Amino acid sequence: MGVGRTLSVALLGLTGAVVEVESDISAGLPGFVLIGLPDTALGEAKDRVRSAASNSGCALPSHKLTVNLSPAALPKHGSGFDLAIAVSILAAAGSVHAESVERVVHVGELGLDGRLRPVNGVLPAVLAASRAGHRVVMVPTGNADEASLVPDVRVVPVASLRDAAIWHGGEYQPVPVEPIERVGTPEGHEAAAEHLDLTDIVGNEEAIGALLAAAAGAHHVFLLGPPGAGKTMLASRLPGLLPDLEPAEALEVSSIRSLAGLAVGSSLVTRPPLESPHHTATAAAMVGGGSGQIRPGAAVRATHGVLFLDEAPEFSMAVLDCLRQPLESGRISIHRASAVAHFPGRFQLVMAANPCPCGQYGAQDASCMCPPNARRRYLARISGPLLDRIDIQLGVRQVTAAQLALSTDGPRMSTADGRARVTAARAAARERLRATPWTLNSQVPGSWLRNGTAALGGRATAALDRALERGGITMRGYDRVLRLSWTLADLDGEGRPSPDHVGRALFLRRAMS
């Protein structure tokens, strides 16, 4: 009879809290009480733990067992506490060394046969344990790869509860079991994205230029054009142009994948993700939600990558406007009755749309039958405040026979070349913005661009000033054009934007009108 304690991790969004699991064995009729705000899946741990323990040959004592998860006020979800509950009871019963169990963080679900099943969210959980100062973490064999991505933590992979008990000094004979592996192959998914090359795009030189500018300055993009113009093709090649993720970003992207139940593999994700939700997506699917456990949505999974909304006007307006918070702050907060979960939400937004419901408006060889007000209503579904945050608004035209013939000769830019130019341009911008809190052109506020050393002077901005005088663009649009011209100058390797850069930026801004 005694008390055993160990540690586990409760996740809320991407943030984890270390939870102490205490077990008490008292004189009383056999029973199992689990307290400390468990949800249904966690409440079922009682039955899993009891069966798993007896089938592993280390049966739980036939007495009254009380297991407490503290802090008791913190809501706890899922099946990842099974291992911690089982070893804390074994420690209380004296079957394993209590001192050994006490300092290790345990994460894992038990099968009825006593084997350990991999769980979602192991990477953020181990990260949270590491940040709380714990150095040894025991995880199921199937999660060992992703757990070892966290630096300075000793990961102990175990295949079964029996193995865990033996590691903690229990006197049992080892029985080899087949470890349960995690399903899903990360390699297949990424290989598919690598096949998309920029050389596949024929004849759309200005669109490729816009894509490069978007990648270099992390500007949001709106592509407008008739069906078949290659909008989807262009958008799906943007992640390939982005530079590799920084280590901190890679850890965040991998953590989100782990939390979303996607396979992580044995190395951090280094390439930016691409998420393209369908236009029937709800707000919960877009940013995340759920009444019990709060799960990340498409916008969260696109963090440090690209969120591509094809047929943007077909999305519900409420869903589109959910994106305004992350576009503004780079964070997504989801409020529910039980808790508030915070997720990272710094993605690059790419929207594509047809110019009208029939899609043919502005196409050379087809005529649009939509009345003007239907056309206006169609694009008005994308709210003004949302469009305001998009720097590049590009009209994409269907490729003509002449363009196709012209483009067959002469070298075309490959994704690798494009990525090298983007990386160089980003380095130049970072160098120039060294003394400021920003690293990318899209983050710089307009007032900073118009005043002080960054002000361009009358000659460079002449075309822009004229557009402003004529009412062609607003003051906010003026700032966006300035930002974009800096990116274009960075791409050309020039220190300051020339009148030509400003002119091209103005074109990228106004091409849809």
Added chain:
Amino acid sequence: MAAKDELGRWGEQLVAERLTEQGYAVLDRNWRCEQGEIDLVVQRGDDTVFVEVKTRSGTAFGHPFEAITVAKLARLRRLAGEWCEQHGATRRRIRIDAVAVLAPPGAAPTIEHLEGVF
């Protein structure tokens, strides 16, 4: 009498002897009324103790204590009240105990005694 009933009788006898050794006086055995049966009623000092005895020859179907359910305990509690009423002893301190007898064939039986389980 079925073999399991015989084992139960034998277990109850064993427990009665053990409790007598520990200074309890046996007041009643297999007391029956309409609602059921109390295995043992014993007394030591001021305490009147109602004992549920559970005997098993092995743990293949679980520990004997696992067979003592909440419903069974609730019935025992009602029976205890009934017994006190019939014996004109309503102002007693009562306690409900559970005793498990594990008697594997060919080995010495082990007795576990839990006091005040309800």
